[in-house]
Amino acid sequence: MSALSVRKGGDxxxxxxxxxxxxxxxxxxxxxxxxxxLPTLGLFANSFRGAGEQRSAPWWLLFRDEALTLDNYAxxxxxxxxxxxxxxxxxxxxxxxxxxxxPIAMAAFAAYAFAWMDFRGREWIFIGTVSLLAVPLQTALIxxxxxxxxxxxxxxxxLEKTISVFPDLGLTGxxxxxxxxxxxxxxxxxxFLLHNFISGLxxxxxxxxxxxxADHFQxxxxxxxxxxxxxxxxxxxFQFLWTWNDYLIALTMIGPFAPDKMPATVIIAAIAxxxxxxxxxxxxGAFVQxxxxxxxxxxxxxxxxxxILAGSVKG
Amino acid sequence: MADIVFDKVNKVYPDGTQAIFDLSFEVADDxxxxxxxxxxxxxxxxxxxxxxxxxxxxxxxxxxxxxVNDLSPKERDIAMVFQSYALYPHMSVADNMGFALKLAKVxxxxxxxxxxxxxxxxxxxxxLHRKPKALSGGQRQRVAMGRAIVRSPQAYLMxxxxxxxxxxxxxxxxxxxxxxxxxxxxxxxxxxxDQVEAMTMGDRVAVLKLxxxxxxxxxxxxYERPDNLFVAGFIxxxxxxxxxxxxxxxxxxxxxxxxxxxxxxxxxxTLERYPRLKDRVxxxxxxxxxxxHFVHASEVPDDRVLRGVEVxxxxxxxxxxxxxxxxxxxxxxxxxxxxxMDDEDAFEDLKRQAAQGGQSFIMRFAPDRAPRLGxxxxxxxxTDKIHFFDVETGRALR
Numbered sequence: 001m002s003a004l005s006v007r008k009g010g011d012x013x014x015x016x017x018x019x020x021x022x023x024x025x026x027x028x029x030x031x032x033x034x035x036x037x038l039p040t041l042g043l044f045a046n047s048f049r050g051a052g053e054q055r056s057a058p059w060w061l062l063f064r065d066e067a068l069t070l071d072n073y074a075x076x077x078x079x080x081x082x083x084x085x086x087x088x089x090x091x092x093x094x095x096x097x098x099x100x101x102x103p104i105a106m107a108a109f110a111a112y113a114f115a116w117m118d119f120r121g122r123e124w125i126f127i128g129t130v131s132l133l134a135v136p137l138q139t140a141l142i143x144x145x146x147x148x149x150x151x152x153x154x155x156x157x158x159l160e161k162t163i164s165v166f167p168d169l170g171l172t173g174x175x176x177x178x179x180x181x182x183x184x185x186x187x188x189x190x191x192f193l194l195h196n197f198i199s200g201l202x203x204x205x206x207x208x209x210x211x212x213x214a215d216h217f218q219x220x221x222x223x224x225x226x227x228x229x230x231x232x233x234x235x236x237x238f239q240f241l242w243t244w245n246d247y248l249i250a251l252t253m254i255g256p257f258a259p260d261k262m263p264a265t266v267i268i269a270a271i272a273x274x275x276x277x278x279x280x281x282x283x284x285g286a287f288v289q290x291x292x293x294x295x296x297x298x299x300x301x302x303x304x305x306x307x308i309l310a311g312s313v314k315g
Numbered sequence: 316m317a318d319i320v321f322d323k324v325n326k327v328y329p330d331g332t333q334a335i336f337d338l339s340f341e342v343a344d345d346x347x348x349x350x351x352x353x354x355x356x357x358x359x360x361x362x363x364x365x366x367x368x369x370x371x372x373x374x375x376x377x378x379x380x381x382x383v384n385d386l387s388p389k390e391r392d393i394a395m396v397f398q399s400y401a402l403y404p405h406m407s408v409a410d411n412m413g414f415a416l417k418l419a420k421v422x423x424x425x426x427x428x429x430x431x432x433x434x435x436x437x438x439x440x441x442x443l444h445r446k447p448k449a450l451s452g453g454q455r456q457r458v459a460m461g462r463a464i465v466r467s468p469q470a471y472l473m474x475x476x477x478x479x480x481x482x483x484x485x486x487x488x489x490x491x492x493x494x495x496x497x498x499x500x501x502x503x504x505x506x507x508x509d510q511v512e513a514m515t516m517g518d519r520v521a522v523l524k525l526x527x528x529x530x531x532x533x534x535x536x537x538y539e540r541p542d543n544l545f546v547a548g549f550i551x552x553x554x555x556x557x558x559x560x561x562x563x564x565x566x567x568x569x570x571x572x573x574x575x576x577x578x579x580x581x582x583x584x585t586l587e588r589y590p591r592l593k594d595r596v597x598x599x600x601x602x603x604x605x606x607x608h609f610v611h612a613s614e615v616p617d618d619r620v621l622r623g624v625e626v627x628x629x630x631x632x633x634x635x636x637x638x639x640x641x642x643x644x645x646x647x648x649x650x651x652x653x654x655x656m657d658d659e660d661a662f663e664d665l666k667r668q669a670a671q672g673g674q675s676f677i678m679r680f681a682p683d684r685a686p687r688l689g690x691x692x693x694x695x696x697x698t699d700k701i702h703f704f705d706v707e708t709g710r711a712l713r
Contacts, residue, residue, distance in 0.1 A: 204401035207368050212415035212462075213389040222414075226405045 047072055047283035054280045072284035076271060085271075085288055088264035092244055092292075094175045095263055099182035099243040100236055106183075107190030108198075108228065112220050114191070115199035116206060126195070132188040140185075141252050148177050148253070173257030178250050182243045190235055197231040198224055233300045241293050264289050317379025317469040317502060318344045319365060324374035326360055326526075334360040336526045338374070342470070345500045347493070348531075349517035351507055353549065353657030357526040359474055362506045366395050366472050379469055394463035398475040400455045402447040402462075408434075409443040412461045433461040436495070453484045460492070470502040477512065489516055508657070510550050514538065522546050524654050540588075544647065544709035547603045547702055548655030553637060553677040555603045557652070558644035559706055564596045571602060573621055573696075574643040574673075580618040582699035589703045591712040600712065601647050603702035606637065609678035615695030622693045626686045627675065636685035638678045640694070646674035651709045 045059040048068040062068070076085045113119070114126045148171035155162045171177035201224070209219050225232075247265040254261045268285035272278055319342040326335035334357040342348040350358045363369035364376060367388035376383055383391050394415075402411050410417075412433060413426040421429075434440050437457045447455055456476060463471050476492070477485045493516045496503050507513055513520045514534045522529040522537070522545075530542040541547035547555045563570045569581040569592065586592060592600065612620045621642065628639035646669035653662045668674045678694060686692045703712040 202399065202401065204397045204399045205403060207366075207388075208395065208397060208401035208462075209403075209414070210368070211366055211388045211393065211395045212466075213418045214414075215389075218418060223403060223405075 043283050043286055046280075047287050049280075051278075051280035054283070072281055073288070076268075076281050076285045076288060085264060085267055085285060087260065088262060088267035089288065089292070091175055091261055092263040092265070095178045095182070095246075095250065096240055096243040099179035099186070100239045102179070103183045103186040103190050103239065104194075104232060104236055107187055107194050108225065108232065109220070110187075110191050111194035111198050112216075112224050114195050115201075116219075117216060126191075130188055130192045133192065135185075137181075137185050137249070141249070144181055145172065145177075145252060148172055148180075171253075173254055173261060175254070175261055175263075177253040178246075178263070179243070181249050181253060182239075182246065186239055186242075190239070193235055194228065194231060197228060201227055237297055237300050240296050244293055245289075317381075318342060318346075318377075319470055319502060319504060320375075320377040321361070322375040322377065324361070324364065324376055325372045326357070326364060326369065327372045334526050335364075338523075338526075338528055340521055340528060340531045342502055342504050345502055347496045347503045347505065347516065347518045349505045349507060349513040349520045350523060351510055351513035351520055351549075352523035352529075353654055354508055355525070356523040356654075358506045358508075358523050361523070362395075362472050362474055362504060365391075365470075365504060366393060367391050392469045393472055394466050394468040394470075395472040395474065396459045396463050396476045398478055400447075400459040400476075400479075402455060402458055404447055407444050407446060408439060408450070408458050408461075411447065411458055412465045415462070415466050429465050429467075430461075433464040436464065437461050452480050453488065456480060456484075456488060460495070464495075464499065468501070470504065471496070473503065473505040475507050475509075476505075478507070478509070492516065511552055514550065520550075522549065524549075524651075540711075541603075541702065542711050544601055544603075544649070544651040544704045545655050547704065547711075548652055549657075551605060553606050553679070554655070555605050555702070556676040556678075557601055557603050557647045557704075558642075558674065559599055559647050560602050560645065561599050562592065562595050562597070569593070569596065571600075573602070574645075577620065577622045578618070579621065579696050579698055580616075581701070582619075582697075584699045585701060585703075589712045592703050595703075595712065599706050601704040601706050601709070603704065604676075604696060605700065606677045606679040608697040608700040609676075609680075610695040610697060611684060612693040612695045615697070619696050619698050620693050621696055623691055624676070624694065626688055626690045626692060629685055629688050631682060631685065633682070636680050636682050638680060638686055640676045640678055640686075640692075641673060642676050643673045644676070645669070645672075647706070649706075649709065 042059040045062045046054050151168035152166035250263045271281050321338045324338040327333045352358045364371050371384045409430050412430045416426045521531040524545050530546050537550050560571045560573050570578050572578050625641045630637040648669050656662050
């Protein structure tokens with residue numbers, strides 16, 4: 001009897017040890033979450049404090065006896081700083097939306113063709129396209145800028161005649177220049193990602209559709225697009241984030257030519273002012289900037305859930 | 316409706332392998348023809364050539380007097396049921412079934428009418444608004460059928476439509492498809508590797524081996540008059556027992572030395588079915604005996620008995636019992652047998668048995684007459700029902 005209860009007690013100890021051990025990964029995850037979230041939280045708290053408070057006391061003292069203020073937000077959204085963040089956000093949309101939608105639309109067509117259409121040299125063209133991933137954007141900035149402003153001209157030898165290989169589009173200082181660059185550089189990755197997904201769709205349903213009388217375009221619109229929503233949404237989120245948060249391309253392409261076309265990132269950077277005089281405003285600016293990507297993420301994240309394909313083939 | 320005619324059709328893949336050799340046969344108007352063969356025999360390739368999913372290298376393929384070699388699947392006006400069902404996962408059952416009509420710009424009312432009609436026929440009425448993933452395997456299979464029915468095409472093509480179902484459902488759907496085809500009277504070409512499906516469903520069965528057509532006949536003909544060793548070994552479950560034996564003639568009777576000490580006399584009526592057996596006297600032939608053509612030794616004359624064989628396994632199936640019996644007969648080990656068995660392990664087993672100078676026969680008995688495990692028995696052979704083939708070529712000695 002007593003032996004039995006001892007064994008039982010031993011089991012109890014074993015179980016509680018196991019419980020402690022098995023909670024370690026969850027605990028570690030929570031720790032990481034907190035460590036990563038804390039600076040953001042601090043930034044958020046500081047965005048409601050004046051310049052003096054921000055510099056004199058740490059943000060966690062916010063809750064003690066300080067008055068909260070929306071002054072920082074009012075200032076950055078007002079027009080007296082760098083043309084105003086409102087215009088910057090509008091410019092950011094003018095860049096990020098076409099820079100997201102256009103490459104996805106084109107890459108989806110291309111990915112379908114690479115995956116399911118037979119044509120000569122398909123494999124090599126695909127490899128060539130994807131290998132463009134290796135081209136660093138930074139090296140292309142100046143050549144692209146020259147191309148946008150002045151075009152590409154070539155003087156033919158002997159004939160002494162100059163022809164225009166690429167027309168002068170005069171794009172410098174426009175948001176078009178920025179999203180065009182984003183779109184172009186997004187293409188290899190977009191095609192690669194979408195191709196991987198689309199080529200994994202079951203062959204049978206394409207053959208079935210062909211027998212049902214569908215041509216490539218109908219297959220693409222009625223089958224491939226609806227079935228590819230998860231990957232389209234995933235890529236859209238990434239591409240939107242990258243282009244929304246881009247600073248370098250916007251600064252280069254728009255640069256000093258048209259300050260009123262600058263996206264939010266460039267404006268926020270400029271808000272700090274000389275010698276960081278208005279540094280305290282960066283907190284509010286950062287949260288205005290982060291607001292929209294968060295909305296996009298929550299709007300599209302449900303499409304991340306896979307399983308749309310379940311039930312198509314086999315049991 | 317229309318007939319489907321293969322006229323010397325060949326299929327060579329770009330890498331040079333040939334899947335189909337000079338395939339010629341026809342599926343008559345309204346007929347249900349089963350294309351059967353072991354894996355890799357080219358049956359699916361043949362079907363896909365009819366569908367237009369696979370190019371035809373040479374020869375002519377006609378559907379209803381129209382040469383379709385270069386027509387797209389769309390222009391051929393056929394419907395296909397896939398092994399995987401290939402339902403469109405994001406569409407409801409109704410949309411799945413109406414997809415082809417929608418593409419053909421049929422009016423919405425007409426689509427609804429035809430989808431409802433087909434759903435009624437298949438018992439899918441309540442499921443029309445569900446997505447495929449909310450259906451069971453059998454229901455998905457029915458939707459795939461419905462998709463074909465709705466179109467009322469020239470012909471149905473079915474590519475192993477039952478192989479993803481569990482055994483019980485398979486038997487049920489087997490009957491349903493056969494009945495449906497019978498009712499709708501649509502030319503149907505049905506591919507399967509399952510010879511039970513082949514035997515039970517079709518009007519006629521075409522047997523393929525490694526791209527060559529072996530025999531086209533009704534299921535009964537195929538079972539009772541196989542043209543060669545391969546068909547004999549492939550059709551029938553359990554398979555026909557095949558062995559090699561010398562043929563002698565004595566006092567006008569044809570004798571087979573089936574195994575040491577067991578010489579059986581061939582019934583004279585068998586000589587009418589296999590007249591060329593006489594030419595083989597003094598040589599060796601391949602003998603085929605169906606499992607049901609073994610009986611108790613007492614039921615046949617003394618000169619038709621296989622003696623002293625040992626029962627190694629008895630499978631009591633209720634209505635019948637299958638006895639696995641070790642004999643000392645000479646196994647037929649040839650490529651025909653390898654193809655017919657369609658199972659490398661089983662073939663290796665046969666080779667091993669042959670090396671030891673024997674092989675296992677399967678015999679079918681009524682449950683009350685079945686021998687017991689481990690018994691050494693004498694069994695009678697109904698020699699008026701046995702089959703003869705050339706050992707080398709595998710051809711029936713007719």
